[in-house]
Amino acid sequence: MNISDSIKTIEESLATARKTKTGARFYYILWGCILCLYFLMHFLAITYFKNNNETFLNWTWVLFPLGGFASMINKKTDDKKETSKSHFDRVYFVVFIALSIMYTIVTLISIRFNQHLIITLFPMLIGSAVFITGGLTKHLPSIIGGALSMTLTVISYNAELNLTYLLAATAAFCACIIPGILMKGANV
């Protein structure tokens, strides 16, 4: 084997390895839709059904176990089919674990100080996670969606409660659904 053969082998193999997908697309679209729907339901209930929205809002949490169940099914199917794992899998895993921890802490803080703090900060939290993963995986729609979502927190800070929910839904749409859709064909 000569030098040019070695270089060719390395280049071809690296290009092949780079084509391995993470499966993040499914989770971005699924959880983007769930979060968007959840916040939109709250926005509509608070804005248009002020007097009798309690019972309705008490049931919106059902969306999350449904999302968890769909994620579990997808993970099992992926594990059966998958024969290689990209480095980006770990990136997504670590960043979204960090996001979950931050979200839990902010939720606990908001229970004590301001119950709506978590909704106000949601665009920043999800936006930063998507921005970081987008930067590391070089996925431009995620970088733009994440940055856009983070800036929504500034608007959300001064907004009325119902609009805070609408902005959170917009953040889920910008940071999760759009980048998720645009992940088709990308090496992420």
Added chain:
Amino acid sequence: MFDNLDPVLHSQLRLAVMSLLIGLEEAEFVYLKEKTKATSGNLSVQLDKLVQAKYITLKKSFKGKYPVTKATITNKGERAFNEYVQALKSYIK
């Protein structure tokens, strides 16, 4: 002629395997076989040589009822691969 090149890596199949593994967290035997277009026997022999050099580790497990072998590159393997690439660069200059 190529004295500086690591003899463990200076083989087409072993180099292809290492180049694939450096870009991945882990890869199954079937993936490596498909991408390198090697025969099972030859790939097994070459993987064993990489394991002996401590450049990769092989982990055997089960996927449902079927046995699966997963390969991962080690830190030593990563260093050796980088040194090999540097050596290649010095030949090109």
